[in-house]
């Protein structure tokens with residue numbers, strides 16, 4: 412959709428022009444978040460540009476949710492967090508996308524949502540906590556390897 416950041420991002424990934432891209436599945440795109448304050452923070456954006464889950468046709472919705480669960484499971488195997496967080500917000504970018512956030516024992520606020528961690532927010536607003544290219548590519552490779560073991564069909568790997 413014209414003017415949508417995530418639709419533009421999907422086009423960048425398909426052009427091979429996104430160094431954070433991991434894979435395209437049947438219903439969405441797997442991409443590492445630029446801010447790696449929470450190691451492995453990943454976004455799974457739907458292919459279809461709608462704001463709400465109920466706007467997806469039933470079959471696509473079921474598959475999107477199943478794929479999201481598999482991406483989360485792959486993250487769990489890849490990064491061994493204490494807990495995973497799943498958030499579907501879309502207040503600023505109304506194109507369906509899950510924030511899949513590994514949480515660790517080292518979190519300063521392990522029992523609260525990530526949005527209550529002021530250090531995370533500071534990094535989000537200032538572009539901090541970027542991984543090095545080496546770290547980023549190692550995470551992409553590890554996550555892709557786990558997606559290859561998951562119950563998903565990888566249409567295209569970007570790593």
Ligand SMILES: [Zn+2]
Pocket residue numbers: 412415416417418419459460461505506
């Ligand atoms: Zn969109």
